[in-house]
Amino acid sequence: MAIYKNKKLLLLIVPALILGTLTVLILRQNSKQPQAGITTGQLKQKEPTQQNQEVRKPTEVIAKNLNIPWELVFLDSSEILITERPGTLLMLKENKKIPVSGVKSVGEGGLLGMALHPNFKNNHFIYLYLTSQTGNETTNEVDRYILEGSALKNRNVIATGIRGAANHDGGRIAFGPDGFLYITVGDAQNENDSQDPNSPNGKILRIKDDGTIPTDNPFGNAVYSYGHRNPQGLAWDDKGKLFATEHGRSGALSGLDELNLIEKGKNYGWPTIQGEQTKEGMVTPIINSGPTTTWAPSGALYYKGSIFFTGLRGESLYQYDTKTKTLKAHFTKEFGRLRSAALGTDDYFYLLTNNTDGRGNPKPGDDKLIKIDANTFF
Numbered sequence: 001m002a003i004y005k006n007k008k009l010l011l012l013i014v015p016a017l018i019l020g021t022l023t024v025l026i027l028r029q030n031s032k033q034p035q036a037g038i039t040t041g042q043l044k045q046k047e048p049t050q051q052n053q054e055v056r057k058p059t060e061v062i063a064k065n066l067n068i069p070w071e072l073v074f075l076d077s078s079e080i081l082i083t084e085r086p087g088t089l090l091m092l093k094e095n096k097k098i099p100v101s102g103v104k105s106v107g108e109g110g111l112l113g114m115a116l117h118p119n120f121k122n123n124h125f126i127y128l129y130l131t132s133q134t135g136n137e138t139t140n141e142v143d144r145y146i147l148e149g150s151a152l153k154n155r156n157v158i159a160t161g162i163r164g165a166a167n168h169d170g171g172r173i174a175f176g177p178d179g180f181l182y183i184t185v186g187d188a189q190n191e192n193d194s195q196d197p198n199s200p201n202g203k204i205l206r207i208k209d210d211g212t213i214p215t216d217n218p219f220g221n222a223v224y225s226y227g228h229r230n231p232q233g234l235a236w237d238d239k240g241k242l243f244a245t246e247h248g249r250s251g252a253l254s255g256l257d258e259l260n261l262i263e264k265g266k267n268y269g270w271p272t273i274q275g276e277q278t279k280e281g282m283v284t285p286i287i288n289s290g291p292t293t294t295w296a297p298s299g300a301l302y303y304k305g306s307i308f309f310t311g312l313r314g315e316s317l318y319q320y321d322t323k324t325k326t327l328k329a330h331f332t333k334e335f336g337r338l339r340s341a342a343l344g345t346d347d348y349f350y351l352l353t354n355n356t357d358g359r360g361n362p363k364p365g366d367d368k369l370i371k372i373d374a375n376t377f378f
């Protein structure tokens with residue numbers, strides 16, 4: 001019968017195939033042995049270099065002698081706006097310094113965050129986070145202006161009642177993919193406020209572009225997440241997930257700085273839990289710096305699967321790969337303290353140093369704006 005015959009044939013063919021495969025494998029294995037003095041790595045052919053390809057310099061200082069810069073945004077493809085903590089808004093290419101009135105420059109406070117409205121091209125709305133003086137109190141607020149040429153017009157206070165202090169003023173503002181404005185607010189040195197959902201301090205706030213409260217905010221006020229100490233960086237990934245950097249404990253015991261995945265209404269633990277500690281109803285950070293390392297993390301951005309964030313005390317640009325869940329530090333101690341990072345439309349990162357506020361060791365030309373080819377990180 002045909003089937004019987006085939007079975008017999010198979011009994012002969014299968015062992016022969018196995019023997020043959022084994023022989024080939026053994027021969028291949030032997031041929032993989034490197035020749036004397038040459039490693040297999042060196043045998044690899046290099047990709048031919050393309051002619052006429054632009055040679056990209058890894059880093060380039062594009063502005064010097066900035067006065068304690070904090071945040072930068074791209075007005076268009078050629079103009080960059082930079083906030084300077086003492087109270088000026090710098091238009092870099094125009095070389096114009098626009099004074100911002102009502103700024104109280106104290107400690108970590110002053111003129112801090114800045115954001116352009118998603119529809120800036122049509123409405124010219126620009127938002128500034130600044131420390132001010134209200135009666136006897138140091139306060140923080142978010143103001144909306146119309147930027148006309150190099151003039152700030154129609155000042156409109158859209159977030160107020162935020163306590164300020166010499167330290168822990170938060171200060172980052174950014175529009176999310178939902179079109180709402182997110183605001184990082186520090187505990188202003190009163191840690192009990194962080195666990196109080198009725199206080200704006202120690203929070204990430206979320207408001208509409210005119211300062212009113214989105215109907216689906218979790219507590220009926222501006223609070224989006226709570227239990228924060230001093231968050232200073234915001235970045236959304238390509239799926240709309242929000243990441244935030246946060247300064248951990250300071251003083252004699254430093255460290256335990258955090259990178260958090262922020263979700264609406266959640267409690268991020270300060271001052272009840274720190275580092276890897278867990279508690280029901282509280283969120284432990286994705287990563288923390290550990291008890292003996294301090295990042296003092298500030299500005300953040302998302303690029304090609306990684307969250308990049310700057311370190312002040314850590315004097316580095318950190319890269320957290322969301323897929324491999326590993327952290328790398330770049331440029332450690334090369335530029336000093338780093339405050340903010342922004343991604344240009346040209347696939348370059350733009351970094352602001354923070355060496356002139358009395359806490360750093362300024363080098364000639366500080367503070368600086370540094371441009372870096374983003375492809376060098378991969």
Ligand SMILES: [Ca+2]
Pocket residue numbers: 227258268269270273274275283284285
């Ligand atoms: Ca925390």
